[in-house]
Amino acid sequence: MKIIILGAGQVGASVAEGLVSEENDITIVDQDPVRLSQLQDRLDLRTVVGDAATPSVLRSAGSEDADMVIAVTQSDQANLVACKLAHSVFNIPTRIARLRSRDFLEDESLLATDNFAVDFALCPEQVITDYIRRLIEFPRALQVLNFARGRVCLVAVRAYEGGLLVGKQIKTMRDHLPPEIDARIAAIFRDNQPVFPEGDTVVKAGDEVFLLAATENIHPVLNQLRRQTSRVERIMIAGGGNIGLRLAKSLEDRYEVKLIEGRRPRAELLANELNDTLVLCGDATDEELLEQENIAEMDLFLAMTNDDEDNIMAGSLAKRLGCRRVVALVNRRAYAEMIEGGPIDIGISPAQVSIGTLLAYVRQGDVAEVHSLRRGAAEALEIVAHGDRNTSKVVGRRIDEVQWPKGVTVAALVRNFEEPIVVGQTDDWTAITRYGEVVIAHHDTVIEADDHVIIFCTRKKLVKKVEKLFQVGFHFV
Amino acid sequence: MTRFAPVHRALGMILMLFGLAMLIPLTVSHLSDDGAQRAYDEVFLLTMLCGTFLWYRYRNTQRDLNVRDGFLLVVLVWTVLPAFAALPFMIHLEMSHTDAYFEAVSGLTATGATLMSGLEKLPVSINLWRHLMQWLGGMGLIVLVVAILPMLGIGGRQMLQAEIPGPMKDNRMTPRVTETAKGLWLIYVAITVLCAGAYRWAGMSWFDAICHSFSTVSLGGFSTYDASLGHFNSPAIEWICVVFMLFSGINYATHFLALSGRSVFVYGRDPEAGWYLGVLLVSVFVLANYLWKEGSFHDMDTAFRYALFNVISVATTTGYSTVDYGQWPMFVGLWMLFLCSFSTSAGSTGGGIKMMRALLLYKQVYRELVRAMHPSVVYNVRLGGATAPQSVLFAVLAFAFVYMVSIVSMTLLLAFTGLDIVTAFSAVVASVNNTGPGLGLVGPATTYAVLGDFQTWVCTFAMLLGRLEIFTLLVVLTPAFWRK
Numbered sequence: 001m002k003i004i005i006l007g008a009g010q011v012g013a014s015v016a017e018g019l020v021s022e023e024n025d026i027t028i029v030d031q032d033p034v035r036l037s038q039l040q041d042r043l044d045l046r047t048v049v050g051d052a053a054t055p056s057v058l059r060s061a062g063s064e065d066a067d068m069v070i071a072v073t074q075s076d077q078a079n080l081v082a083c084k085l086a087h088s089v090f091n092i093p094t095r096i097a098r099l100r101s102r103d104f105l106e107d108e109s110l111l112a113t114d115n116f117a118v119d120f121a122l123c124p125e126q127v128i129t130d131y132i133r134r135l136i137e138f139p140r141a142l143q144v145l146n147f148a149r150g151r152v153c154l155v156a157v158r159a160y161e162g163g164l165l166v167g168k169q170i171k172t173m174r175d176h177l178p179p180e181i182d183a184r185i186a187a188i189f190r191d192n193q194p195v196f197p198e199g200d201t202v203v204k205a206g207d208e209v210f211l212l213a214a215t216e217n218i219h220p221v222l223n224q225l226r227r228q229t230s231r232v233e234r235i236m237i238a239g240g241g242n243i244g245l246r247l248a249k250s251l252e253d254r255y256e257v258k259l260i261e262g263r264r265p266r267a268e269l270l271a272n273e274l275n276d277t278l279v280l281c282g283d284a285t286d287e288e289l290l291e292q293e294n295i296a297e298m299d300l301f302l303a304m305t306n307d308d309e310d311n312i313m314a315g316s317l318a319k320r321l322g323c324r325r326v327v328a329l330v331n332r333r334a335y336a337e338m339i340e341g342g343p344i345d346i347g348i349s350p351a352q353v354s355i356g357t358l359l360a361y362v363r364q365g366d367v368a369e370v371h372s373l374r375r376g377a378a379e380a381l382e383i384v385a386h387g388d389r390n391t392s393k394v395v396g397r398r399i400d401e402v403q404w405p406k407g408v409t410v411a412a413l414v415r416n417f418e419e420p421i422v423v424g425q426t427d428d429w430t431a432i433t434r435y436g437e438v439v440i441a442h443h444d445t446v447i448e449a450d451d452h453v454i455i456f457c458t459r460k461k462l463v464k465k466v467e468k469l470f471q472v473g474f475h476f477v
Numbered sequence: 478m479t480r481f482a483p484v485h486r487a488l489g490m491i492l493m494l495f496g497l498a499m500l501i502p503l504t505v506s507h508l509s510d511d512g513a514q515r516a517y518d519e520v521f522l523l524t525m526l527c528g529t530f531l532w533y534r535y536r537n538t539q540r541d542l543n544v545r546d547g548f549l550l551v552v553l554v555w556t557v558l559p560a561f562a563a564l565p566f567m568i569h570l571e572m573s574h575t576d577a578y579f580e581a582v583s584g585l586t587a588t589g590a591t592l593m594s595g596l597e598k599l600p601v602s603i604n605l606w607r608h609l610m611q612w613l614g615g616m617g618l619i620v621l622v623v624a625i626l627p628m629l630g631i632g633g634r635q636m637l638q639a640e641i642p643g644p645m646k647d648n649r650m651t652p653r654v655t656e657t658a659k660g661l662w663l664i665y666v667a668i669t670v671l672c673a674g675a676y677r678w679a680g681m682s683w684f685d686a687i688c689h690s691f692s693t694v695s696l697g698g699f700s701t702y703d704a705s706l707g708h709f710n711s712p713a714i715e716w717i718c719v720v721f722m723l724f725s726g727i728n729y730a731t732h733f734l735a736l737s738g739r740s741v742f743v744y745g746r747d748p749e750a751g752w753y754l755g756v757l758l759v760s761v762f763v764l765a766n767y768l769w770k771e772g773s774f775h776d777m778d779t780a781f782r783y784a785l786f787n788v789i790s791v792a793t794t795t796g797y798s799t800v801d802y803g804q805w806p807m808f809v810g811l812w813m814l815f816l817c818s819f820s821t822s823a824g825s826t827g828g829g830i831k832m833m834r835a836l837l838l839y840k841q842v843y844r845e846l847v848r849a850m851h852p853s854v855v856y857n858v859r860l861g862g863a864t865a866p867q868s869v870l871f872a873v874l875a876f877a878f879v880y881m882v883s884i885v886s887m888t889l890l891l892a893f894t895g896l897d898i899v900t901a902f903s904a905v906v907a908s909v910n911n912t913g914p915g916l917g918l919v920g921p922a923t924t925y926a927v928l929g930d931f932q933t934w935v936c937t938f939a940m941l942l943g944r945l946e947i948f949t950l951l952v953v954l955t956p957a958f959w960r961k
Contacts, residue, residue, distance in 0.1 A: 267855040272864045278847075279855040289853060 001025070002066045003362075004092075006052035006082050007073030008035050010331060011098060011124050014351030015070055016043055018359050027061045030073075053081040055089055063090035068362065072098040072122070080104070080116045087117035096120045096358060100242065120361050124354030128329075129246040131353050135327065135346065136232050136251070136300065138222065142208065142346055145371045146215070147382045148414040148452050152438055153218040154186065154380060156373070159207040171199035182440040183213035183221040186411040186456040189374065192340075194407060194458035210373070210380075210456065212411045214438035232299040236260070236323070238284030238314045239305030240270045243329070243350070247302065252276040258293055260284045284314040287321070296322030303328035303344075308335050312344065319343035366470055368452060370463075378458050380411075385451045387472040394453075394470060400443040405465045407458040413439040414452040480961075482538040484550045488557065489531030491622050495558055496524035501609060502565070506602035513600040516569035524561045545958065551640050552953045554618050555941055559585050562610055565603060575930045579937045584610030585618070586944035587826060589698025589796035589913030590936065592926045596703050601684065604701045608691040614944075615695020615826040616665045616729070617641060624658035642823055642831055642946050660733045665826075668732075669694045672721045679713040693721045696826045698796030698913040705921070706786070707799040715786045715799060726753060726793040728824035748861035749822040749832040756832075760816055761788050764809055773805055787921075792816035794828040796913025803920030807899075810916045814903060817912045828911030828943050830880055837865055837873045879947050884909060887939055894932055904928070908939035 001024045005012050008030035016028055016039065026045040029052045030036050036047040050057035052073050063069070069086040071079035079097040086092040097111075097118045104110055104121070111118040134144035143156040159166050164176055170185050177183065188195040189208040195201060203209060213221050235251060237244050240261030248259045248270070257277040261267040267281040282289040284305065295301070301318035303311035308330050315328040320343065330336045330347040339347050352372040360370040360381075369382035389396030393403070399410050417436040436452070439445060447453060453470075457463050503517040542550065562585060563577035572580070576592045583590045584607050596604065613621060619640045637654060651657045673690035677683060685701055692699040702708035706718060724732075727750050735743040744750050765777070765784035774780035783800050790797040791813040802810060819835040821827025840858045847856050857864045884905055891901035896918070903915030904925070914921040919928070925936065942950055952958055 261855075264855075268857065271855045271857045272859070275859075278851060280851060280853045281855045282853040292853075293851065 001068060002062065003027070004029065004058070004061050004063060004066050004069045004086075006030075006069065006071040006079070007098075008032065008039055008047075009072070009074060010351055011072045011354065012070075013039055014355050015072060015358060016045060018355055019362060020045060027066075029057060029061050051078075053078040053085070055085055058082065058085055058090060063092060066090070066092050068092065068094040068096070070096045070358070070362075072096075076101050076104060080118070083118045084116050087113065094119055096122065096361065098122050098124065100125060102126075120358070122354070122358050124350065125242045125246055127354040127357065128243055128348070128350050129250060131348070132247060132302065132327065133250060136235070136255075138218075139232055139299075140325070141222075143373065145373075145380060147369050147371075147380075147412075147454050148417060148436065148438075150215055151414055151417075151434065151436055152212065152382075152412055152454055153215040154210060154212045154371075154411070154454075155218060155222065156208055156210050157222070159203050159205055159209050163205075165203045165209065166205050167202065169200050169202055170197055177221060181213070181217045181220055183211060183217065184411055184440045186210045186212045186380070186409050187378070187458060189378075192374075194378070196407070196458075197409065208374075212454065213440070214412075216434075232325075234258075234298050235300045235302065236290075236293065236295065236298045236318070237302045237304055238311070238318075239303065240266055240279070241304065241306055244302075244304040245270060245273060247304065248274055248277045258298075260289070260293075285310060285317060287317060290318060290321055298323045299325065301326045305329070308332050312339060316343040319345075367467065373456075377460065378456070379460050379463050380454065380456050381463060381466070382452050382454050383466065383470050385447050385449060385453055385470060388449060391472050392449075392470070394447050395449050395451075397447060398443070399441055399445050399447065402447075402469070404469075405462050408462050408466055409456040409458075410441040410445075410453060411456050412441050412454045413445065413447065414454070415439055415448065417450070417452050481546065481549060482535045483540050483542050484546045484553065485531050486535040486538050487542065487550055488553050489528045489533070489535065491554055491618070492524055492528030492531065492557070492561070494528075494622065494625070495561060496521055496528055498609065498613060499524060499606075502602040502606040505605050506600065509601045511600035511602055513565065513569045513602050516565045517602065519568060520561065520564040523564065527561075548949055548952050548958070551619055551945065551949055554622075555585070555945060558618065562606075565606060569600065569603065573930070575933050576926075579925065579933045580607070581610065582937045582940050583913070584608075584697070584699065585614035586828075586911050586940045587611045587615040587692075587695040587697035587794075588828070588908060588911040588940045588944075589692065590908065590919070590925050590940070591699065591913075592924055592933075594703055594924055594926065596701055599701075604688060605684075607699050608688040608697075608701075611695045611697030611699055612669065612691035615697060615725075616662060620658045620661055623655060624662045640945070640949070642825075642828075660737070661729050664729060664732050664736060665694065668721065668724065672717070675717045675721075676714065679717055680711060681709065681714065689718075690721075693718055693795065693797075694725050694826065696722065696725050696793050696795045696821070696828075696911075698790070698794075700797060705799065706790075706797045710799075712782060715782070718797065719786060719789050722789055722793045722795050723754070723757070725826045726821040728822040729826070730824045731822075746861060747822070748836065752836060753820055753822055753832050756816070756820060757789060757792055760792065760812065761785050764788055764812060768805060768809065771806060788813055788816070791912055791914075792820045794821055794910050794912040796907070798914060798921035801920065801922040803916055803922060807916070810903070814906045814910075814912075814916070817910045818906060828909075830877065833860070834873045834876060836860060837870060838877055840865075841870060841874070876947065879951070880909070883939070883942060883947060887935055890935055891932055894929065896928075896932065904932075904936055905939055908936045909943040911940060911943050 003019060003024050003026050005016055005028045008028050016026055020026055020043045027048060028045055029048045033049045040047050048061040069092050071082040073079055076099050083095040083097045086095050095118055099121045100123060110116060111121060135141055138144050138155055141155045141157055145154040185197045187210040188197050234256045236258045237248055238260045240259050248257050251257050252274060258280060259270060259277050260280045260282055261270055262283055264281055267279055271279040295318055301323040303315040305311055311328040315326040319326045326344050327346045328344045329350055336347045336349055356371050360367050366384040367381055368384055371380045373380055385395050387395050414436040420433040420435055422433050455466055499521045503521055506514045506517050559578055559581035563581035566572045566577035566580055567574060580592055617640045620637060623637060669690050672694050673686045676686035676689055688701050728747060731743055731747040735741060761784055765781040768774055768784055769777050769780035786799050787802050794817050818829045819832060821829055823831045823833040837858060844856045844858055847854055858870060887905040888902045892898055900917035900919055903917055904919045907913055907915035919925050
């Protein structure tokens, strides 16, 4: 596939990296030749220097026979114009744009083919904000991911000494849960190595356990398996950039939020934008400031500046001064691996988190959702099964009949995904509907056509094999 | 004098317009043959002559009004017009010029303090004129002029800003100042018509209904009876009055937006309206309870009825009364005067420092507290989702200071001339806030006639000071203003 990526910033580079490995022809356009050459050193792609929102630059990037354009420059306006040009001048079939401002998303017709012609809009800041919000809703979770439009939830937790799971076989988990609730341990990582979870696998302290259940069941399951943890009430955010601002805005209604920003004018702007957040002007790595603002009483410290080093240092400092839980944004993969097991509880790679949905869209086919786990080492994907017993290698078969590659676990199925099921009523008598039925996978579960299958791959390479397995082949009669 | 030629020309035109307004009582006087015809004939002619002379003398001025001219014009309009408006009282009622000028200023500033008694026996046209003055002054003389004389459009914005009360005069209504003025007056007229109709329906005569609707909507408080609205002793009339007083105490720009957008949610976004209604309602309930417990009324219903009407009336700076609340415990009277000094909204027809300034002051205090606890905090004072600029905050602080200094110094002045401290203080507060009746000797059951000439002038000055929100008047009184 021929893909043009506009903008070689953090998002653009990560997208390029994610797609290069999938045997695509990639051209990347940016105004900064230095950044482009750095990227070219690392990846096998073509670069074009110029303004992405002009027809001539798009043409020189090879728009005439491109299959897809991904506009991820810093400017919403440039991205919109590029998509419009790609559609009306070059007739590129698939157009993806990064849109920071929510205004553009409010009116659906704005992005329709006869307007800006954007097929898929991505807002990395929003994706990261949502991601962190979910982490806050699950205290002590390392990662929280949604599948099937929020129908199924995957939570990574660390197994601690004294927890209900530790020292027991996985199959005993069922004994602790109410009969109507089912859940599954999709994977276990021990000392960074995957352990294939089977009924008699014993969970050890320090294991990273990936737990999967229907979204409405995930809280009860976690509550059953872990000691009660106190709720998050006080949050401190370091860095008032786009992510910091969005986070503060979405958190300030429910939590007590303090936001530290170093630049005075930016702090003023934040103070104008936010209602209940206490905006502080100062350095997040300043011990005195943190102490003054009672860091020891904070339930959560979010280091959200643009600078990896600052985030790591501020996070470590906050932890040392007594903050209960520390989350930091870390862009560089080397750093992400380094901080593992240190004072920072969770390191989030913004690029990995934000481009998951985009990559799923790009891969097309039947993959509905892809999430990177453990900073890209493993992957969880949601894939739609098509065909029947004759044309597919999976449909109509029990899970243990399918020849899964080693390291792949089928975690759950969502059946009849398009069918709304009324499960209850709210106080004002509007029906609560859920789409589809969640079936936790056991070895004798039969995969049916159009099931959304949630699969856990302990290594990234396995994704391709899984995709191949799900392909409908007419030769296979 | 050619330096202020455009001011004189504009003043001449405004005087002519004001003369035309006098045609209303003049016609009524002739039709009803109430004996004041001669006075109106003379005053009308004199006003028109003066106006025409001024305008004719300076008609060829090329220069437009600038900001400084705007201040001067506003001050002149508010001091010269009452002089002409006072003439019918002087000629027909043979009042002294001090008393007549006081009555006219009290009318135009929509204060409602009066020196007259035996109002029932006054000629119809005199009563109509008193109420008409309140109505014209309530929304603002300059606003009216800008609405009907678009030639003043240039520089009109500055003049409106010198006249419309409130700390932040935003231009969110319409792009053109004439349209803004027209919109404001249109709502004002419509509400007055509604109010008059409601009064008539509740049992007033047409004359009383019209007069009282003028003084209700303008938050003035003149009445055609010595006993004020208490004369009617009708709960229906009191309820109507309360509703219209509450309405007029809200920013007219908000009414305009609500009406042009056909949405009541606008009131929810108005940062003042909620506080205004909340403070008043809480006060009414607390005071009604207090009066009942304390024994001024025998049952809660009566206490509520009288507390509701009189508290709202004083707090919105109207100044009607249905009972001599001077007889109530001093605490209640002082609370009512306290309310009138800040309750009404900026851009309403009420007086006082306005709820907007009170909120900004309160939030500044809160900011200082937060700063004390978090030295590195960035905390901006916000109102209705928007940040108040530092310049506005400083202006509000300065205003609050001058406001308090004015009250204290004029109270001391009145006390120096021999008034008891309650009378002196309440007279100054009631005048500065354009409320009307005070406590003590100038309470609701009495009039300002007990004051001596000098004391009357102090109160007259206080009313103008309050109506022009102090700074507009003070600016013109500074030497720097007159330096070339």
